[in-house]
Amino acid sequence: MYTLRNNQVTATFKAQGAELTSLKLNENDVEFLWQGDPEFWGRQAPVLFPFVGRLKDDTYRFEGKTYHLPQHGFARDQVFNVLEHSKERITFSLKSSAETKANYPFDFELQIIYRLEGNQLTTTYRVENLGSDKMYYSVGGHPAFNVPINGDGAFEDYNLTVNFSTESLFLPLQGPNIAMNKKEVVEPTFTIPLLREVFKGDALVYMTDLGQQTFTLHSEQSSHQLTVSYEGLPFVGIWSPYPKEAPFVCIEPWLGIADTIDASGELTEKMGIQMLDAAQVSTSSYQIVIK
Numbered sequence: 077m078y079t080l081r082n083n084q085v086t087a088t089f090k091a092q093g094a095e096l097t098s099l100k101l102n103e104n105d106v107e108f109l110w111q112g113d114p115e116f117w118g119r120q121a122p123v124l125f126p127f128v129g130r131l132k133d134d135t136y137r138f139e140g141k142t143y144h145l146p147q148h149g150f151a152r153d154q155v156f157n158v159l160e161h162s163k164e165r166i167t168f169s170l171k172s173s174a175e176t177k178a179n180y181p182f183d184f185e186l187q188i189i190y191r192l193e194g195n196q197l198t199t200t201y202r203v204e205n206l207g208s209d210k211m212y213y214s215v216g217g218h219p220a221f222n223v224p225i226n227g228d229g230a231f232e233d234y235n236l237t238v239n240f241s242t243e244s245l246f247l248p249l250q251g252p253n254i255a256m257n258k259k260e261v262v263e264p265t266f267t268i269p270l271l272r273e274v275f276k277g278d279a280l281v282y283m284t285d286l287g288q289q290t291f292t293l294h295s296e297q298s299s300h301q302l303t304v305s306y307e308g309l310p311f312v313g314i315w316s317p318y319p320k321e322a323p324f325v326c327i328e329p330w331l332g333i334a335d336t337i338d339a340s341g342e343l344t345e346k347m348g349i350q351m352l353d354a355a356q357v358s359t360s361s362y363q364i365v366i367k
Contacts, residue, residue, distance in 0.1 A: 092154070095122055101366060128311070132253055187201075222323060
């Protein structure tokens with residue numbers, strides 16, 4: 077395990093998946109991050125790469141070849157190297173290998189950089205194309221947060237206040253894939269009550285512009301709250317497993333999305349796919365503030 081710590085917050089990580097495993101306020105030892113009880117969901121904050129969500133039939137085609145990858149890709153199950161580690165910053169690295177190229181034929185380096193400043197943890201994804209041709213990918217976060225916070229109140233006592241930069245689109249899921257024909261326009265600001273039936277159709281998925289997006293988890297029953305914010309990421313998912321009465325909710329900023337129900341399967345045509353030219357680098361970040 078690896079730790080970042082300042083006078084306000086302690087964050088802990090593991091090399092497998094470069095995954096955040098704890099996020100606590102020092103003053104009263106309040107744990108904000110879901111602790112991975114496998115009865116509900118055994119993960120905590122997995123990194124989604126090289127694809128976010130599920131491919132149609134777990135399959136895609138590129139340059140005439142067919143490949144298979146499970147939901148959310150492989151990075152979450154890989155052991156990352158640690159490139160640097162100080163009291164308030166750590167950088168994890170995963171590079172392509174013969175294993176990864178069997179089902180993802182690109183040369184890459186994925187760095188996950190965590191930085192702690194005051195009561196804010198920033199997660200940065202740095203993706204570099206190490207190959208000589210174009211590379212296609214997506215990346216995203218899947219952090220799960222304890223609800224209730226510090227045992228204050230019940231799950232249903234909490235709300236998630238959403239502040240999008242503009243009107244956005246709600247993209248319903250049909251099974252594991254996106255039903256674009258059922259998309260709906262949503263106002264920039266609204267509140268999601270954390271009622272179990274809200275997640276009856278699986279995750280709530282939204283497509284936004286690239287402006288500042290903010291999500292605040294709060295309750296009148298608690299003096300604590302949590303905010304996730306970012307810009308430059310066009311998708312987000314909100315999820316808690318239904319019908320399980322799981323004591324957590326995920327707030328998931330994404331640079332990519334699951335296949336649509338009518339996806340062709342061609343990687344270059346995939347909705348939300350990102351492209352890097354040879355030697356090109358892309359970075360994207362999101363912030364978690366706890367108090």
